[in-house]
Structures are given as structure tokens and as C-alpha cells.
Amino acid sequence: MSPKPVVLKVGGSAITFKDKPLTPNLRAMKRLAGEIRRAEVSNLIIVHGGGSFGHPIAKEYAIKDGFKTENQNIGFCWTHNAMVTLNSLFVNALIQNGVCAVTVAPSSCILTKQGRIRIFQDKALTKLLEKGFVPVLYGDAVIDLAKGFTILSGDQLVSNLAIKFEAERIVVGVDVDGLYTADPKTNSSAKLIKKVTLEKLKQLQKDVGGSQTVDVTGGMFGKIRELTSAVEKGIPVLIVNAAKPNRIYKALKNEKVLGTHISRGENNH
Ligand code: ADP
Numbered sequence: 001m002s003p004k005p006v007v008l009k010v011g012g013s014a015i016t017f018k019d020k021p022l023t024p025n026l027r028a029m030k031r032l033a034g035e036i037r038r039a040e041v042s043n044l045i046i047v048h049g050g051g052s053f054g055h056p057i058a059k060e061y062a063i064k065d066g067f068k069t070e071n072q073n074i075g076f077c078w079t080h081n082a083m084v085t086l087n088s089l090f091v092n093a094l095i096q097n098g099v100c101a102v103t104v105a106p107s108s109c110i111l112t113k114q115g116r117i118r119i120f121q122d123k124a125l126t127k128l129l130e131k132g133f134v135p136v137l138y139g140d141a142v143i144d145l146a147k148g149f150t151i152l153s154g155d156q157l158v159s160n161l162a163i164k165f166e167a168e169r170i171v172v173g174v175d176v177d178g179l180y181t182a183d184p185k186t187n188s189s190a191k192l193i194k195k196v197t198l199e200k201l202k203q204l205q206k207d208v209g210g211s212q213t214v215d216v217t218g219g220m221f222g223k224i225r226e227l228t229s230a231v232e233k234g235i236p237v238l239i240v241n242a243a244k245p246n247r248i249y250k251a252l253k254n255e256k257v258l259g260t261h262i263s264r265g266e267n268n269h
């Protein structure tokens with residue numbers, strides 16, 4: 001029997017220049033592809049984010065809010081197309097580095113209802129995985145059974161895939177060293193949380209104003225919210241800085257690395 005899969009999320013901030021629309025970070029893609037290749041994970045699923053490709057167009061046409069007017073339809077197409085372009089660049093880097101990567105387009109196999117994954121036709125993905133390929137998915141514009149269409153985040157996909165395929169663990173690469181007590185980009189006194197259980201994390205988030213609170217905002221807020229459901233099922237999460245060389249490599253190899261380990265409870269790693 002093949003080992004349980006590892007689900008790797010590569011944040012859009014790691015493979016694009018987030019403040020420059022439609023600008024890929026090709027050097028980072030190449031380096032990350034090399035790290036993924038060297039780590040030789042035998043059962044791997046990759047999900048990447050949108051960074052400066054998906055987000056600006058999706059926002060301009062309010063795709064996440066669902067269908068309201070006809071002229072949003074072209075925005076749905078542009079958003080999906082931007083993600084296809086980014087995905088193609090990343091998959092190209094993976095293949096050039098010897099990773100047997102195959103795109104699985106979420107908009108072709110997933111339907112959401114009120115923004116949550118409702119139907120996931122995963123037969124092709126399962127077979128690709130069984131045959132040793134590395135399926136590569138991404139945050140995408142998808143058809144929504146209630147709202148017409150919406151944006152499916154890479155983070156929701158990661159949790160869903162990890163639970164569906166009973167993943168051994170989830171590795172999340174972002175552009176900061178892990179989960180901090182506050183956004184490290186705007187708060188210089190933010191401290192890195194190296195290890196936390198779900199219970200403790202919930203407690204810290206509730207305890208606003210206390211001396212040991214955790215203020216999670218922006219992209220990290222959505223990430224933690226989505227990942228919580230996988231951690232609750234006993235799948236541990238490791239958040240590392242994908243912008244720093246070898247962090248993703250070490251995380252995939254399960255070697256000691258700077259980052260945040262989130263687990264269900266004391267006995268779960
Ligand atoms: P990606 O697009 O790579 O998936 P995001 O940009 O959506 O990642 O989310 C990561 C960002 O969340 C970080 O760059 C950081 O600025 C922000 N953030 C907000 N609160 C926190 C926190 N408590 N700890 C770490 N990062 C945080």
C-alpha cells in the first residue's frame with residue numbers, strides 16, 4: 001500500500017510578486033520545484049494560490065460574491081485564465097526539474113454551494129496519484145450551485161484534499177516564517193509561534209487583549225480557519241516560509257525547520 005499523501009500548499013505570495021499584477025516569480029518557482037524534486041515525497045498533492053494572478057481580476061469583477069450581472073461573466077473567464085497561466089508556469093518549472101506534475105483544474109471537477117465544496121469528481125485525481133503523478137491544483141473561479149459562481153480558495157482545497165485522501169500531514173508555504181502572535185509585516189513585536197495545539201490556538205484567539213493573544217488577520221486568518229478542519233481530523237499542519245531557501249525542502253522531508261507546527265492535541269505529534 002502506498003504511504004499516506006502529503007498535501008503541499010504553495011502560497012501565491014511565494015510564486016508571484018504580490019504587488020505587481022500578473023507578475024510571476026520565475027526564480028522562486030524554479031527553486032521551489034528543485035526543492036520539491038529533491039525531497040522525493042512518494043505521494044504528493046500540490047495546491048498553489050493566486051497571488052497577483054487570480055486576486056486582482058477576481059476582485060475587480062466581484063467573482064467571489066457570485067453572479068449579479070452579465071458583465072461579470074467575462075471576469076470569471078479572465079480570473080480562471082489568469083490562474084491557468086500561473087499554473088502552467090509553475091507546472092512547467094516542476095516538470096523541468098523532474099517532478100511528474102499534472103494539472104488538475106478545480107473548475108473542471110469541483111462545484112461549490114455557498115462557497116463550500118459540494119461536488120468533487122476526484123476519480124482522475126485519485127488515479128493520477130495512484131500512478132505516482134503529482135496532481136497540481138490551485139485556487140480557482142468555480143461554478144457555485146447557489147451563487148452562480150465564486151472563488152474557491154487554495155486553502156479550502158488543501159483541507160478538503162487532506163481529509164479526503166487521509167493525508168499524513170499538510171505543509172503550507174507562505175512569505176513569512178509561520179504563524180505569529182500578530183501580522184509580522186505590520187507589527188515588529190510579533191512573535192513566531194513554533195508549536196501550538198488547536199485547543200490552545202482557539203483559546204489564544206479568544207483571549208483578545210490578554211498578554212498572550214494571537215491576532216490573525218488577512219490571508220493568514222482564512223488559512224487558519226480552513227486548516228482547522230483538517231487538524232481536527234488529526235492531520236498536523238506545518239507552516240513555513242517558502243520564500244526562504246530549503247524551508248519547503250526540510251518541511252517535506254520532515255526535518256527540523258523553522259515554522260509553526262499545529263496539531264490536534266498533545267498526543268498528535
Ligand atoms: P498566500 O497568498 O501566500 O497564501 P497570504 O498572503 O494570503 O498568503 O497570507 C499570509 C499573510 O498573512 C502573511 O504574509 C502576513 O502578512 C499575514 N498575516 C496576518 N496575520 C498574521 C499572523 N498572525 N501571523 C502570520 N502572518 C499573518
